[in-house]
Amino acid sequence: MKVPKEGSRSVDSQIPQSEKETNQKKKEETLNTKEGEEPQVELPTDSESGDEIFSEDDDALRESGSGESESLGDEDIVTTSDGEGLSDDDGNHVQENGSESDEAHEGVEESDSSEDEVTPRNTIGDVPLEWYKDEEHIGYDITGKKIKKKERQDKLDSFLASADDSKSWRKIYDEYNDEEVELTKHEMKLIRRLLKGKAPHADFDPHAPYVDWFAWDDAKHPLSNAPEPKRRFIPSKWESKKVVEYVRAIRKGLIKFDKPKEEPQIYLLWGDDSSSTEKAGHGLAYIPAPKPKLPGHEESYSPSLEYIPAQEEINSYQLMFEEDRPKFIPKRFMSLRSVPAYEKAVNESFDRCLDLYLCPRARKKRINIDPESLKPKLPSRKDLKPYPTTCYIEYRGHKGAVMSISTEASGQWIASGSSDGTVRIWEVETGRCLRVWEVSEAVQHVAWNPLPELPILAVSAGQDVFLLNTGFGNEEEQEKIKELLHVETPTMPEDSGNSTSAVTWAQDDKNKGIRLKHFKSVSSVEWHRKGDYFSTVMPSGESRAILIHQLSKKLTQRTPFKLHGLPVSSAFHPTRSIFFASTKKNVRVYDLLKQKLVKKLEPGVREISSIAIHPGGDNVIVGSREGKLCWFDMDLSSQPYRILKCHPKDITNVAFHRSYPLFASCSDDCTAYVFHGMVYSDLNQNPLIVPLEILRGHTSANGRGVMDCKFHPRQPWLFTAGADSIIKLYCH
């Protein structure tokens, strides 16, 4: 804010018009520049006490009234006075400060000390003295008369005069009044003190002890009875805004406390800058293409003679492999102009394009995982011994594919049924065929009665189910069996006829057993664990597809359950009165006592071929035609707990071992797989399934492989029945 001084304003009228105008213009210019100059914003780091000290200092300076000292002080404390000015209420002070700073800006050496004592001769006011440079006068005196310029002394004379005069160092030329002023001793002292940065008056003590003039102790009433204003208690909104601003600035990095480290501006001039690894290390996503080798002397159009290969060398290149041949053979031309165009330019640029197009040099984000660690932690096969591994005994004698085998309860004998229409009993130990029955049709299924004292064999062939007396057991047992296997022919059909006409019980004289004639062909027959009931499955029997027969009463019952789909096989629960019936799509679990559906197992396979129940009764394995083996944990869910896809062809049968934690599947691919299947009594622990062994040895016949597999009831041995009419025993 520039306001001209009173003195000069009054003089304004006396100034000629032209001068006045120019004066105005200059003022405006300076105004503009002043306004253009933004007041510097700096952090108010000074404390209040510091401000007070400075303001006091200022006052003292003003009191002293020394213009020079003020101008000097002005230069030093311009920042503080400005800051103070912003917070201070005293407008005059601002004005004064502004004017003083302006004077300093103009660079006029003006002593105010004389101004205080003697009024200046000149009255032109605060105008640049250059305006009077070319005039003959320096200004006007108080009466308006021109003050003439003094005669300029010769430089040499003035120098000599000053050299002569011992007090000349005290003299200062006052340009404004065009006269020489001699500084007094007192003034010199002031200047010296100021130069040292002390207060100008020697008797001024800047660190005078503070005298508290207010008697705090005796005051009965406070200075002001006004209540403390609310603003004393709430945090300042503007302060907090300011703080937020600063914090943001600090976070953004606009305000820095540490000076950034200066990095050396040196780089490896001759280093190999094509090292992509270094750049890759800095997180570069792409890998720059390697730079081509710089041409050497031999690439020159006229290389030295030692680079040119001899004719023999060129010939020898032809004998080398294409890859080993040098890519470039130096040639010599007489002048650059005779160098032909590069013949492979198009090819190579095309290759380069292909390279860029097909091989983007991007860094592959590859997770470095040890593939071994992804494998499930399975116990070693060695720890899971014993399990069947090697075939030692073969049972030969059948003429056709062996469709089914069954082991006797003690494990001394096995029975087998073949498509050649015979049922045979073999001695396990030696492989001797002990007995042969001829049934007219291809045998589908054989099943040995699970009771050791009832060595009866159930055989399904065509539409018949035969119950055969194997002849084992002592005399008493034989008596009992003969009694069981006796049917009074005339009564039975009537008996069964009223409930189901599906089955007729009849004596079979040829084979000394019972013949159950079904109305459709029977695919499988399974015994209940107590050896009295057995179930038969007729896949095309529709509502009477699964029948349950009772041997002791010679009775046949329909299952009261409705099947949805073609039945495949059935099984009794090993301990409870639960019945499993599998159709092609799912396995239904029925409670025979409550006569209701308990569970439906959904393997999600195309076609179920066989099921087997774990001796514990809670786990079921299901083999499918597409070679998948599903393990169900019935407590867990009706979905498979594990699906093992190992056979490339149909699984024909699956089997559990009665006592060892083993299960097996056999398939048309002529192999049988043996698995470790440990079921824990702890319900929290899932069954452990480990594949153990692939048993090979059977040969394919008519596209069929292994038709049936059964474990030895007591040994970890597996019997497999092949379509190649051989039964094999795999031992541990």
Add this chain to the structure above:
Amino acid sequence: MDVDGDVEESSRRVQVRFITKLQPPFKAPSTSIAIPSNLTRMGLSAVVNNLLAAGNADWNPEPFDFLIDGELVRMSLEEFLLAKGISAEKILEIEYIKAVAPRKEEEPSLHDDWVSAVDGSNPRFILTGSYDGLGRIWKAAGLCTHILEGHSAAVTSVSVVKSKGVESGTDLVVATASKDRTLRLWKFDVEESLDHPMKIRASKILRGHNASVQSVAAQPSGDMVCSGSWDCRINLWQTNESDAGDKLVPIKKRKMDGEDEETQSEGEAVSTLVGHTQCVSSVVWPQHETIYSASWDHSIRRWDVETGKDSLNMFCGKVINCLDVGGESSALIAAGGSDPILRIWDPRKPGTLAPIFQFSSHTSWISACKWHKKSWFHLVSASYDGKVMLWDLRTAWPLAVIDSHKDKVLCADWWKGDSVISGGVDSKLCISSDIYVQ
């Protein structure tokens, strides 16, 4: 000595001295000689034969086996010394014995069915059992004297019961076990000379097992027999009917059978040893009070007859089909089963149940193993791979492989100390004789 000076000079030589326990015609001079170290058993045999021929004009070459430090030489001498770390500097003592190998193969004796059991413990005859339910007595190869008729199912095991008549050859007793759940005792006179085989009936039927009897063995004194069966039990039976008449119930069993006028007595088990959980596949009764049994429950047990308790229970991890006790002080147990390895245990060894020898040259189940009665080292084994092998504990290789059967061999035994008899699925009883065992 430059006996074999024609041997090439290039190879290294070893100073050896041949010693033997054989009788004078086989005794070579016991002076030390230098022989090439690359000689194998055959070369050594030639050397010894040369030595013997030098002392005896009409010497027939004889194959020998050689023992160094109690081990049979089965490789070249140099390799053997290297393998055993024996110094070749000092004079090596090589003991030679006659090679244990059958030199003669007798004509096979044909049966009507599989030969399941054979016993050659009596040098006068061979007892065989067959799947046709008949037992047979053979005086020599192809010479059947008696047919033991009566079992209704396959005979599984036979045993000669030593009785007072052994020396004279009259009044001999044999026992047979069968799949018809009975054992039968038979009496016959071996010295009867007949043109055609005589059919004889059992003198005593031992009933009591609930399942197939798998094995029978007689007490060394001949008073009792024991039997192992599929019903997991071992039954002990008295053999003589006279002194324990109160126990025996003579029953005229076959009244409808007109031709049978002979009385057949039936016997009941004196005691039963219970402990096995599966089929007892083999029993042996080597000493008066001790019975060894092997079972399909993977265990071998030693029973004390007096108390009826098992004093040893060895678990071996495999199904055992055959068992014999013999060897050093008749204490080693040899057993074979559902794998091709013939194992030998020493039950006297404390703290360990690991077999001390394992012979694994067979390729299928081992069906029979028998110790030689006299020798501590020799064994015969038969296997389903159709081979009968002779073993010596002093080497891991079989001494001889008898390959005379075409199918599974089901039984094998020593006969007369110098022959091996074996029967198999090809219904033949093969006799390989002239085996010299010390």
